[in-house]
Amino acid sequence: MTPKNDIPIYWAPDYVLKGGVETRTKSGPLAEILKAGEVRGVNLIAPLPVTREELFVIHDEQYIDRLVSDETPELIRSIFSSTGGVRDALDAMFVHGRAGSLSSGLHHAKRDKYDGFCYINGLALAALRAISKHGANKVGVLDLDSHCGGGTFQLVGENEKILLADVSCNSFDVWQPSSDRHYLKIVRSADEYLDKVKQALKHLDGVDALIYNAGMDQFEDCTTGGMRGITREVLGERERLVAQWCEDTQTPAMFVLAGGYGGPNLDLDGVARLHLPTIREFARIRINAKSKN
Numbered sequence: 351m352t353p354k355n356d357i358p359i360y361w362a363p364d365y366v367l368k369g370g371v372e373t374r375t376k377s378g379p380l381a382e383i384l385k386a387g388e389v390r391g392v393n394l395i396a397p398l399p400v401t402r403e404e405l406f407v408i409h410d411e412q413y414i415d416r417l418v419s420d421e422t423p424e425l426i427r428s429i430f431s432s433t434g435g436v437r438d439a440l441d442a443m444f445v446h447g448r449a450g451s452l453s454s455g456l457h458h459a460k461r462d463k464y465d466g467f468c469y470i471n472g473l474a475l476a477a478l479r480a481i482s483k484h485g486a487n488k489v490g491v492l493d494l495d496s497h498c499g500g501g502t503f504q505l506v507g508e509n510e511k512i513l514l515a516d517v518s519c520n521s522f523d524v525w526q527p528s529s530d531r532h533y534l535k536i537v538r539s540a541d542e543y544l545d546k547v548k549q550a551l552k553h554l555d556g557v558d559a560l561i562y563n564a565g566m567d568q569f570e571d572c573t574t575g576g577m578r579g580i581t582r583e584v585l586g587e588r589e590r591l592v593a594q595w596c597e598d599t600q601t602p603a604m605f606v607l608a609g610g611y612g613g614p615n616l617d618l619d620g621v622a623r624l625h626l627p628t629i630r631e632f633a634r635i636r637i638n639a640k641s642k643n
């Protein structure tokens with residue numbers, strides 16, 4: 351039996367491809383680490399895959415059809431399973447207060463196209479579902495991947511119930527804030543990083559629910575996205591700040607993994623381990639899901 355305070359985290363072997371970019375390989379070793387019990391209080395659950403129809407809320411039908419016909423069955427299975435995990439984590443968050451999915455490759459995807467390792471924008475999907483299915487009035491999307499979340503802005507930036515906060519270290523997929531609901535900061539040195547994260551959290555004050563894109567590709571050893579001076583300690587403190595904010599404000603929250611890539615000093619297991627602080631911090635906190643809404 352699973353203790354009731356365990357955090358539900360969604361993952362299935364279908365998420366994992368045998369090779370290629372870490373976006374679709376790293377959840378394999380990470381799930382093994384979790385199954386071995388390295389983080390206490392985690393309940394690993396297999397999601398149901400997303401359906402084509404569920405995707406039409408955010409993507410063009412022709413784009414989805416093209417994707418399914420042009421890409422390999424393994425990739426399609428991975429995308430549909432890991433997007434189902436985002437949806438199931440969102441629903442679980444409203445029951446358990448916090449939840450996660452070991453999904454990556456979401457925030458650059460646009461309405462009608464793939465971009466930067468991202469095919470389906472699960473963040474936009476989750477934010478819209480929080481409103482339509484769970485009655486949230488104000489949903490925050492916190493994007494702390496090293497790259498900007500231009501796909502999410504394109505898909506839900508105009509939605510008056512959605513607040514966006516994005517702290518990046520890189521101008522890839524940059525977007526232009528067009529409302530006081532939007533916060534975007536591209537940091538130029540590691541010294542200012544945590545301060546901007548605190549400002550992003552302040553910007554999200556008062557939301558009913560938080561969807562967190564917990565990228566780790568700012569880490570200085572990541573070849574893609576890494577910034578000198580952003581160490582494991584800095585990222586550990588970031589995860590503590592985000593999780594503690596959720597607990598202090600009693601805001602139901604869910605996370606996905608987002609970026610995190612290898613380099614000369616970082617193998618796939620090392621990339622998977624970069625994401626452990628997110629899981630550890632969210633397993634630690636307690637949020638009463640009924641406290642908002």
Ligand SMILES: [Zn+2]
Binds near residue numbers: 496567610
């Ligand atoms: Zn990234």
